[in-house]
Amino acid sequence: MAEMNEPVDVLIIGGGASGAAVAWSLAETKMHIVCLEQGDWIKNEGFPSTGRDWEARQFGDFAISPNRRKLEADYPINEDNSPIKVANFNGVGGGTILYAGHFPRFHPSDFKVKTLDDVADDWPIDYATLEPFFELNDKMTGVAALAGDPAYPSKPAVMPPLPMGRSCEVIGEAMNKLGWHWWPSDAAINTQEYEGRAPCINLGHCGSGCAQGAKATTDGTYWPEAIRARVELRHRCRVRRIETNEDDMATGAYYVDPDGVERFQPAEIVIVACNGVGTPRLLLNSASERFPDGLCNSSRMVGKNLMFHPYSQVRGHVDEKLEGYKGPRIGTWSMEFYETDPKRGFKRGYCYQFSRGYGPVATAVNGMADGIIPWGAGHHEAFGRMFDHSLGMLAICEDLPEEINRVTIDPHLTDSDGIPAPRITYRLSENSKRMLDHSVARGKEILQAAGARDITHKTIFPGAGWHLMGTARMGTDPKTSVVNEWGRSHDVRNLFIVDGSVFVTSGGVNPTSTIQAIALYVADQIKNRIYELFD
Amino acid sequence: MSDLTPNTSEYFSAVKREVMRLVAGAIIPADPARDMPGADDPAILDDILASAGRDADDLARALDILGAEGAQITDASLARFRDDHPALAGVLSLVIAQCYYRDDRVLVAIGMEPRAPFPKGYEVAQGDWSLLDPVRARGPIYRDVPQEGTDT
Ligand SMILES: Cc1cc2nc3c(=O)[nH]c(=O)nc-3n(C[C@H](O)[C@H](O)[C@H](O)COP(=O)(O)OP(=O)(O)OC[C@H]3O[C@@H](n4cnc5c(N)ncnc54)[C@H](O)[C@@H]3O)c2cc1C
Ligand code: SF4
Numbered sequence: 001m002a003e004m005n006e007p008v009d010v011l012i013i014g015g016g017a018s019g020a021a022v023a024w025s026l027a028e029t030k031m032h033i034v035c036l037e038q039g040d041w042i043k044n045e046g047f048p049s050t051g052r053d054w055e056a057r058q059f060g061d062f063a064i065s066p067n068r069r070k071l072e073a074d075y076p077i078n079e080d081n082s083p084i085k086v087a088n089f090n091g092v093g094g095g096t097i098l099y100a101g102h103f104p105r106f107h108p109s110d111f112k113v114k115t116l117d118d119v120a121d122d123w124p125i126d127y128a129t130l131e132p133f134f135e136l137n138d139k140m141t142g143v144a145a146l147a148g149d150p151a152y153p154s155k156p157a158v159m160p161p162l163p164m165g166r167s168c169e170v171i172g173e174a175m176n177k178l179g180w181h182w183w184p185s186d187a188a189i190n191t192q193e194y195e196g197r198a199p200c201i202n203l204g205h206c207g208s209g210c211a212q213g214a215k216a217t218t219d220g221t222y223w224p225e226a227i228r229a230r231v232e233l234r235h236r237c238r239v240r241r242i243e244t245n246e247d248d249m250a251t252g253a254y255y256v257d258p259d260g261v262e263r264f265q266p267a268e269i270v271i272v273a274c275n276g277v278g279t280p281r282l283l284l285n286s287a288s289e290r291f292p293d294g295l296c297n298s299s300r301m302v303g304k305n306l307m308f309h310p311y312s313q314v315r316g317h318v319d320e321k322l323e324g325y326k327g328p329r330i331g332t333w334s335m336e337f338y339e340t341d342p343k344r345g346f347k348r349g350y351c352y353q354f355s356r357g358y359g360p361v362a363t364a365v366n367g368m369a370d371g372i373i374p375w376g377a378g379h380h381e382a383f384g385r386m387f388d389h390s391l392g393m394l395a396i397c398e399d400l401p402e403e404i405n406r407v408t409i410d411p412h413l414t415d416s417d418g419i420p421a422p423r424i425t426y427r428l429s430e431n432s433k434r435m436l437d438h439s440v441a442r443g444k445e446i447l448q449a450a451g452a453r454d455i456t457h458k459t460i461f462p463g464a465g466w467h468l469m470g471t472a473r474m475g476t477d478p479k480t481s482v483v484n485e486w487g488r489s490h491d492v493r494n495l496f497i498v499d500g501s502v503f504v505t506s507g508g509v510n511p512t513s514t515i516q517a518i519a520l521y522v523a524d525q526i527k528n529r530i531y532e533l534f535d
Numbered sequence: 536m537s538d539l540t541p542n543t544s545e546y547f548s549a550v551k552r553e554v555m556r557l558v559a560g561a562i563i564p565a566d567p568a569r570d571m572p573g574a575d576d577p578a579i580l581d582d583i584l585a586s587a588g589r590d591a592d593d594l595a596r597a598l599d600i601l602g603a604e605g606a607q608i609t610d611a612s613l614a615r616f617r618d619d620h621p622a623l624a625g626v627l628s629l630v631i632a633q634c635y636y637r638d639d640r641v642l643v644a645i646g647m648e649p650r651a652p653f654p655k656g657y658e659v660a661q662g663d664w665s666l667l668d669p670v671r672a673r674g675p676i677y678r679d680v681p682q683e684g685t686d687t
Contacts, residue, residue, distance in 0.1 A: 049652040053586070056633035060540040060588050068589060109678040116680065128682035146667075150675045164662025172666040181676055183667070201656025211653040325647075326657035339678045360636035360645060368628040375562045375617070375628075376610050380569055387645060 002262040008032045011267035016094015018499040018519035019273030020218035025523035027229035038238035039073030039091030047209035055361035062208040075415035082426035087466035093219035101188040104509035124485035133517040141216040142194040145186040151335035167356040168331040174450035180336040188216035202327040241286040276468025279501040280407040281422040296489040305401035307506040311464035314443030315392030316452025324357020346434040348398040357390040370456045395439030398508035472501035487522035493534045540588035554602040582634040597623040
């Protein structure tokens, strides 16, 4: 028998990017709000860049793959049937703890792909709906940017952009030769002190957590504000299932507390924010007699339409020293190939996220894997030609939704609390393959224009499953979607979903800015509709 | 959070340690001209064996395979190993490089300060912002879409 907690008004499950944003926004209602997060608080002083093993730990306790990291907060994921492997972080702040802080918004066209390009579906909301929430999120996050990017409608910059350094200049010069768009990336990284958080000191290791606290992670942005406003965040609490009553309303959730005690948390409203894999896992694990196919799943869309963003990677080396291991990984982007051009042989498009160089360990490991740094004689000579001379890019390709790409429950695998674990089934579409090829070919042209040698590429970058979208899609039709146009489940009228699961399509940019804008928008809807919320 | 990777110093037998020494020295040999030790340097080798962490089992397997050939570690035997066991070869590269390239002598030789990045950090030049002038001159490139908004 589970221990019974005092009831609360709002239960949020998941304390990552979206859970933090929705908690902060709802805090002003003075409702009693509790968030259950399976992971811990991570202290800045514990991040790898504070120690001499700073590079090694990105392959160890700060690995991006939960299947490699295997910390207590992690749940295993069966990804045998997917060429792209999941990357995440389970803890207060969620994926923002490890993210690069590349912070583009979706473009206006991303919400209208059916109308514009006759693919997938239009969203029931659009850029104009989200614009005030993008702006609010930029302010709460502290986004460094340069106003005036010709690839977007006008948007304000909260603080000056990241420094270009020589790496971004070299790429910029090459892009100018080709006449292609590039611009300083919007970055969730402080370039000046902001809201009590320190400016970036170019540690160069944002992907393993920012010891300086300059990267905007929600444990340092939204959560302190939300907690000050009396939201209660309970960490190391893993939710097993959501319970419902005979009126098909959620009554709360069963979870395992830090002492291993099973508890039930009753709530009037349940908000799920466990990300594009964790959310369908929880809904499917919440199957019951009333909901035999899983919760909120009368459409049978829970878990389906998983979108990742297939990534390609192209890197090269120039003769001059770039000091590219200094500074945030990100710097500039290109939206040149973002929109559909029928001549390219695929629909929709991609952005480039240009990146600086690597530290010495990553240079050696990647160089040996790519065959450009040998074992044995010649190792040092080749290493010297690569280290600090490297630059390149990732292409973030729009992934179109397909029902066969999905999250289901693995019949055998469980986490350390015995909760059934997710299984991913995913394959690349022909459209994605053509887009990836195009991105590699253009990427090589860019590096050639930059005078690069020793160019390597990965047409599909397997470890880049860090954008998790589409598995509880938003729509006006309950037959084909899981939540309505303001994030409420069609089936369970007091259950909301605010993470990347609700995405109808993936866009071709990193999703967190849009995920958080949606979380703020859903919170706003809850506040404005409070008297008709469950109708 | 502390480093949650277990120390694997005691994990490897004397035989495996010896194979590791031979393999490490063959993969990254010393280079006196550059003032660089080999990865078989005693301090680096100890670090490699202590820091295998999540790869300890795979490393042990790799060392068993390489050691079984009579500990004759040659360029040819290593090349064959890479062809036959690419995943294990990746593990060897990783466990060796992650320790070799944090040794003070190595970092100084490749032009880095031998220190953790934090708290001193680094300087990065702003760069020449006028490089963006041609991008601005081209004008907007986003696809204009009629927006309806949604009643809130
Ligand atoms: C290495 C890496 C780099 C990235 N780089 C970028 C980038 O540059 N730009 C960008 O936009 N995005 C990036 N991302 C993606 C970004 O982190 C995610 O888009 C974002 O964090 C998703 O927010 P979310 O709220 O949907 O989920 P998450 O942030 O993943 O939060 C979900 C939370 O729910 C918790 N949870 C799950 N299940 C349960 C349960 N049953 N009980 C209790 N708690 C639970 C998890 O522990 C987790 O903390 C990156 C991600 C990674 C891993
Ligand atoms: S480069 Fe800046 S944001 Fe990245 S880890 Fe270092 S201080 Fe933090």
